[in-house]
Amino acid sequence: MHELGVVSHVIKEVETVAKENNVQKVISLTLEVGEVSTIVPELFKDCFEWSKKRTELMQECELNLVILAAVTYCKDCGETYSTTKHGKTCPKCGSKNTYLITGSEVTIKDIQVE
Amino acid sequence: MGNNVRTILLEKSAFADNDAEADALREKLKKEGVFLVNVMSSPGAGKTSTLTSLINRLKSSYKVAVMEADIDSDVDARSIAKNTGVESIQLHTGGMCHLDAYMTETGLDAVDGKSFDVVFLENVGNLVCPAEFDTGACLDVVILSTSEGDDKPLKYPLIFEKCDLVVISKIDAVKFFTFDFDKCVENIRMRNPNATIIAISNRTGEGIDALTTYFTNMINKWKEN
């Protein structure tokens, strides 16, 4: 299962930062997830709930998942458009010479700590 | 509660720690002179068959080992051992659909990686998430079989962007499928102008010479400096 692997990387990262900052506990975590990333939000939440019980500082940590819209850029006409609506084909000029600008990332934004 | 609550900004990719571990592993492999190859593809594209063809050519010149990352079986590890005679182990991915640098390093320790010239890692069959997790390999290979269609580089851009070599496999069977070779090369180039592309057949042996030469050069270059 993919989400569990990503969750374990996120937890490792957060716990490292928390320890560096002499944190007692992590209250919440905000994670930005691109619309076309490989993460399924519901699965991710389940994996997070399961995994946090096995951590030192994140036992009570609340997870805020922010979904980030995916945007594609057309190299031929310069249009930017919604990836999930139109895919690889530019809705303005029909070109397939396009690439994803945002939407595939999984970013740890911030944590609230005590 | 409340008065000593504060926010720490991270603004960091979830894959950052894995990337750092992977870089550290690559550096270690460089020092030890071990060439680690990460082989990725869809299920059944020909990872095990291609490794078998290649290893049978390389094994007289190099000490080779194989790590097989199957979700739940050891079929491939046994097949490699039987058909090439080289050391092969099964990595337990614990149901995970990809390998990360930590799992790879654990596998290398188990096989005593530093006593080999080349270690091949057969990643889990899937074109999506192995692309996101750098294993620490010195060379990333994607195998694309003619039965999958020439449009795969468009559908799975990341894995084609990140690889060093694309092997087009099962070219003996190309007539049975709608696979346009030039179109496929063009689609790969759109994602990755620098990747080497080699077409092979594990059935007829076509292209295996070119593949062997490519690997010989890459291994020697890695061990040189």
Ligand SMILES: Nc1nc2c(ncn2[C@@H]2O[C@H](COP(=O)(O)OP(=O)(O)OP(=O)(O)O)[C@@H](O)[C@H]2O)c(=O)[nH]1
């Ligand atoms: N005709 C033809 N068949 C091939 C070729 N390479 C592999 N095959 C066949 O394709 C099937 C799958 O090959 P494998 O090498 O097991 O593929 P794999 O990618 O390791 O498969 P998984 O580990 O299950 O993901 C087998 O039946 C092979 O005999 C080839 O070049 N030509």
Ligand SMILES: [Mg+2]
């Ligand atoms: Mg296999």
Ligand SMILES: [Zn+2]
């Ligand atoms: Zn995965």
Ligand SMILES: [Zn+2]
């Ligand atoms: Zn356009």
